Amino acid sequence: MRIAICVKEVPDPTAVKRIDDGSHRLVRSGENTLNPYDRHAIEAAVQIKEGPAPDTEITIVTMAPESAGRSVDRALAQGGDRSVHIADEAAAGSDLLGTARILAAALKRELFDLILLGQQAADSECYVMAGLVAELLEVPCITQAASIELADGSVTVKRQVETGYDTVKAQLPCVVSVSDAINDPRYPPLPAIMGAKRKPHEVVTLAELGIDASTVGAAGAATSVGGLSKPAGRGDTIVLEDDGTAAEQLLAFLVEKKVVA
Amino acid sequence: MAGIAVLCEVQGGDVSRGSIGVLEEAGRSGAALGVPVEAIVCGSGLDDAKLAALGGFGASTVRVADDALLASGIAQPVVDACATAQEAGGYRYWMAAASIMTADAMAGLAARLGAGIVIDAVELHAEGGALVTRRSGLGDSVLAHCGFVSAVGVVVTRANAFAATDGNGGTAPVERFAPSFRAWSQAVALVGHEDAVETGPDISAADVLVAGGRGLGEASGFGQIEELATAFGGAVAATRAVVDAGWYPYSAQVGQTGKTVTPNLYVACGISGAIQHKVGMQGSGTIVAINKDKNAPIFDYADFGIVGDLNAVVPQLTALVKARG
Ligand SMILES: Cc1cc2nc3c(=O)[nH]c(=O)nc-3n(C[C@H](O)[C@H](O)[C@H](O)COP(=O)(O)OP(=O)(O)OC[C@H]3O[C@@H](n4cnc5c(N)ncnc54)[C@H](O)[C@@H]3O)c2cc1C
Ligand SMILES: Cc1cc2nc3c(=O)[nH]c(=O)nc-3n(C[C@H](O)[C@H](O)[C@H](O)COP(=O)(O)OP(=O)(O)OC[C@H]3O[C@@H](n4cnc5c(N)ncnc54)[C@H](O)[C@@H]3O)c2cc1C
Numbered sequence: 001m002r003i004a005i006c007v008k009e010v011p012d013p014t015a016v017k018r019i020d021d022g023s024h025r026l027v028r029s030g031e032n033t034l035n036p037y038d039r040h041a042i043e044a045a046v047q048i049k050e051g052p053a054p055d056t057e058i059t060i061v062t063m064a065p066e067s068a069g070r071s072v073d074r075a076l077a078q079g080g081d082r083s084v085h086i087a088d089e090a091a092a093g094s095d096l097l098g099t100a101r102i103l104a105a106a107l108k109r110e111l112f113d114l115i116l117l118g119q120q121a122a123d124s125e126c127y128v129m130a131g132l133v134a135e136l137l138e139v140p141c142i143t144q145a146a147s148i149e150l151a152d153g154s155v156t157v158k159r160q161v162e163t164g165y166d167t168v169k170a171q172l173p174c175v176v177s178v179s180d181a182i183n184d185p186r187y188p189p190l191p192a193i194m195g196a197k198r199k200p201h202e203v204v205t206l207a208e209l210g211i212d213a214s215t216v217g218a219a220g221a222a223t224s225v226g227g228l229s230k231p232a233g234r235g236d237t238i239v240l241e242d243d244g245t246a247a248e249q250l251l252a253f254l255v256e257k258k259v260v261a
Numbered sequence: 262m263a264g265i266a267v268l269c270e271v272q273g274g275d276v277s278r279g280s281i282g283v284l285e286e287a288g289r290s291g292a293a294l295g296v297p298v299e300a301i302v303c304g305s306g307l308d309d310a311k312l313a314a315l316g317g318f319g320a321s322t323v324r325v326a327d328d329a330l331l332a333s334g335i336a337q338p339v340v341d342a343c344a345t346a347q348e349a350g351g352y353r354y355w356m357a358a359a360s361i362m363t364a365d366a367m368a369g370l371a372a373r374l375g376a377g378i379v380i381d382a383v384e385l386h387a388e389g390g391a392l393v394t395r396r397s398g399l400g401d402s403v404l405a406h407c408g409f410v411s412a413v414g415v416v417v418t419r420a421n422a423f424a425a426t427d428g429n430g431g432t433a434p435v436e437r438f439a440p441s442f443r444a445w446s447q448a449v450a451l452v453g454h455e456d457a458v459e460t461g462p463d464i465s466a467a468d469v470l471v472a473g474g475r476g477l478g479e480a481s482g483f484g485q486i487e488e489l490a491t492a493f494g495g496a497v498a499a500t501r502a503v504v505d506a507g508w509y510p511y512s513a514q515v516g517q518t519g520k521t522v523t524p525n526l527y528v529a530c531g532i533s534g535a536i537q538h539k540v541g542m543q544g545s546g547t548i549v550a551i552n553k554d555k556n557a558p559i560f561d562y563a564d565f566g567i568v569g570d571l572n573a574v575v576p577q578l579t580a581l582v583k584a585r586g
Contacts, residue, residue, distance in 0.1 A: 014556045017399045024405065096378055097371060097411075124398065125536045126380045128417070131336065131368025140449035141337060143365050146505040156452070160505060161334060161361045162272060162518055167453030168335065174449070181475075181505030222377030222411035229404045231383075231397060234543075234562050239555070242569025247577035250549060251585075253565050259526050259547045260493075260582070 001053040001150075003045045004112040005080070006103055006133070007038040009064045009071040010123040017123065024225035025093060026123060034071040037118030039078060039185040041178050044148055045116055046079035046186075052150055057081050059112070063091055063102045066203065076196040077188035083199065088206045093218030100132035101216050105209040107137060114155060117177040119144055127177075134175035142168050143177045263353035264297040265290065265392075266324075268343060269315060270363050271304040279358030281318050282423035286385055287356050288319025293387035297321040299350060300433075303342045305332030309435040316433025318425070323435045324350070330442055333451035336365035342440035343370045347413070349438065354392050355415045356385075358423070361518060367415050376413035381536070383422045392416070400536075400558045420517040420540045457511040462496040464513055469495025469526045472515060472542070473503060476531015476552065476571055480508035485575045486530060492582040498522065500538050516541035530571045534559025551575065 011017050012031040020027050042058075049056040060080040062072055066087040076083055086106055094102065107115060115137075120127035127143075134141030145157040146165070156169045157176060188196075206213050214220050238253065240246055254260040267287045269280040284300055291298040300320035302312055307327050315323045326342040343355065343366065355370060357363035359381070371378035383404070384395035393408040394416055408414070464470060471490040473483050483497065490497045499509040501516060515522050517537040527545035532538060534550070534557055542548070543562060550563035551571045560566040567574055 017402075019399065019403055019405070026399075096368075096380075097375065100372055124380075127537075128364050128368035128378065128380055131365040132372040132378075134337075134445075135340065135369040135372035138443070138445050140445050141365065141369070142449065143336075144361060159361075160501060160511070160518055163454075164457040164511065165455045166334065166451055168449060169452045170449035179501070179505050181502045222371075222375070222409060223379060223414075224377075224408050224410050225405045226393065226408055227406040229395075229406065231401055231404045234548075234564070237560065237563055237566060239560050239563070239566035239568060241555070242567050242574055244573075246567040246569055247574050247581055250565055250567060250578060251581045254526070254547070254549075257547060260585070 001048065001056040001114070002059070002110070002112045003048065003056055003114045003116060004059045004061050004107055005038070005041050005045055005075070005116045006129070007042070007060055007062050007071070007075045008035040008121050009033070009062065009068040010035045010121055013122055019228060021228065024228060032068065032071060034074045035118055035122050037120055037122060037180055038075070040180050040182050041116040041118050042075055042078045042080065043183045043185040044178050047183065048150060049079070059084060061103065061106055062086065063094070063099060065092070072201065073196040076199045077193045078185065081199060083201050085201065085203045086206070086209065087203050090206055090213040090217045090219070093221060094216050095221045095223045096126060096129065096132060097222045098216035098220050100129060100136055102206070102209070102211060104133050104136035105211050106204065107133070109209070113172045115173070115175045117175070119177055119179050130175050130177035137175065139173045139175060140170035141175045142170055145176050145178045146182055148176060148178070148182070263351050264299060265354045265356060266299050266301050266346060266350060266352040267320070268355065268357040268363055268366060269300045269302050270357070270360055271302060271307065276302065276312070276315065277358065277360070278425045279360065279420060281425035283356050283358040283418050284315065284318045284320060285426060286423040290385045290387055290392055291319070294390065294392065296353070299324055301343060301346050302326070303331040303339045305329050313432040313435050314428070317428035317431040320433045323433050325435055325437045326440045327437060328440065330447065334362045335449055335451060336362050337369060337446035337449060338440070338442055339366040340369035340373060341442045341446050344373050345438060345440040347374065353413060355413065357417055359417050359420045359517060364417050367417050371415040374413050375411060376415050377409045377411045378415040378417065379407045380417050381419045382407070382416050383419050385416070400561045402561070421521055459512045460510045461512065464496050464498050464515070465520055465522055467496035467522070467524050469493040470498045470522060470524045471495060471528045471530065472498035472500070472532060473509065473530050474500040474532030475502045477503065477508070483509055485579070489528070489575055489579045489582070492579045493526070495524070495526070500532055529559055529563070530575055532559055533557050534562065
């Protein structure tokens, strides 16, 4: 079984995120980390390898600047066997369509049975990449998987929809994005973290993938951001650290606001 | 004239209220741009007479794809239907109200057409003869004015962004079309479905909701949430993460895929505050958040936030509320 996992590097969730006024792009110069949602996709692949398909090879695929090597290592430490890192300055500024084109081109070079993604990127909260990538690969797609089962060349997924839970079955190869409730990702042990660097890393450019640079990146973007504005906020927020009296202070606040009689 | 197509989702036999809200908003955009708006409906065994009523919400024509492959809410056959409609209609814009199916279908359509796609649009504006969305981002701290460079633009609007009215009672002609389905769209099928069962009190009607998320640690953590809810005389709500994990019933889920609630008081315990949760509860009167991570997005839209361990704060609060009687 060959599994590819698409992972994204995102700004550290603890950092204050900001969009640059000039380029209208997210400022990514601060601390970055592996998208937390993608850790669930890696764990799902590791569980397949530990369970029904021990001969599985897990490939980490990312499109990111070269500086994202640490996040790739983090993904490998969690259970990847090798990585494909698309790093090219012309990829900067890619929107969903451009990113999907790049990922699909990288995924097309090899025969993967299962392509896993996270439920969404923590920075953009877009949640639709799987649908774009599957269409470009011309393979079936199942999103927001709460469980995954593999049998006889097919994948069966339980997923939440507005009316309840669906069970959906698709032939492999298939693209699946996983819900953050599918598993509890384990933290990699120290030897795995140390060993990640020694796993095969492949860094590829757009040209090596046969991608016309004018169809991706800022040059090929299908969307444009013409300006930024500030939405109406909710108003004042009181936030306090609990020192043992927070519950009392909260109740006093609710009584004063007449929310509690 | 290259107009606007709105994918109207059928849920439980009826076009969803969210879809109707977007259809009406598309009507306003279409009027400003001087282009017609058409409704695209996919399903199986659809009732044309019922669908004609979409004319009362701004559709000039209702185009219907009726096929067994479209019965199950699988997105890829819907991509094929939309692509077939696009070939005939040459639309400049596609729109849909966010749902599990429509977001996936619009993503697939954008990829097929080489069209730009904007997710989570909260406003639509006609500017300089083109559609420009307002896309809310970074925990709703910024509105990006997002337009399209591509010939076709695809917009998925945020759940609940556009409320539906009762319409003007008008009707529109209904025309059926036959989608050409791709092989890969037929390599995926619905094999089972469990309907959400309503258990416990109706959370949409509750005056106070105490909501629990993955921060509860395990299913039994809902015990203290239930006690606090009882002390307030309210009900219990939950996030998708804990519902998917089987800790609490689906009927208590708040958010994009779950219910939309507007209680006087919403107490979020161990909930990070992802956008898909927020859209279901941001209309609440007073929002309280208890979370041990001071950077959790929920604090950005809480009125009163406590950075702390819910296992300490929740029982204290329960005791205090009970003591007031
Ligand atoms: C606040 C904000 C709003 C945005 N809104 C839009 C928008 O409306 N339309 C638009 O076209 N672009 C948008 N973007 C840009 C978009 O985030 C980037 O194009 C990004 O490269 C790809 O989309 P995503 O991460 O948002 O996808 P998602 O659909 O959120 O990502 C889902 C999954 O896709 C995989 N994935 C995503 N990116 C990569 C990658 N680089 N390498 C490998 N795997 C990856 C991961 O598994 C991830 O969990 C936005 C960006 C920001 C910061
Ligand atoms: C298409 C789509 C639809 C979705 N629909 C919905 C929906 O309808 N409803 C919904 O809720 N989500 C929905 N989601 C999922 C959503 O994006 C989040 O994944 C989910 O809301 C996270 O749930 P959570 O806050 O319980 O878990 P987490 O994000 O894991 O947050 C847990 C929080 O608990 C805190 N915590 C941990 N321990 C403690 C402690 N002892 N004391 C205090 N705090 C603690 C942590 O700091 C953390 O902030 C949807 C996602 C997608 C992509």
